[in-house]
Amino acid sequence: MGLLKELHAAKKKSSMGSGKVVFFKYLEDIEEALNQGYTAMDIWSLLNKKGELKIKYNQFSVYVRKYIKEKKYE
Structure with missing residues (x-):
């Protein structure tokens, strides 16, 4: 498999937003x-x-603040 095909396949597997879905x-x-x-x-x-x-811890902590901690103060 060529480099470009491998890069395309890898990018397809890690689609944007998949971390949020798992969260x-x-x-x-x-x-x-x-x-x-x-x-x-x-x-x-x-x-x-x-x-x-x-996802990186930094993004995970953003999700925790946004969807869990801020929810308690609404």
């Missing part, structure tokens, strides 16, 4: 873990190590 898949579990005292870093590390969540 929402685990949203209730993430929220419960945070409520039980686990840190966002603990949660991200586990999901990342399992290969479930392929």
Whole structure:
């Protein structure tokens, strides 16, 4: 397979927004873990190590703030 084909295939696999989809898949579990005292870093590390969540911690923490922590103050 040529380099361009490989690059195209790799880009297709990691489509934009897939991290957010996985985050929402685990949203209730993430929220419960945070409520039980686990840190966002603990949660991200586990999901990342399992290969479930392929976003950087920085983006994960943005999602936590936006969709979990800010929700509590509405």
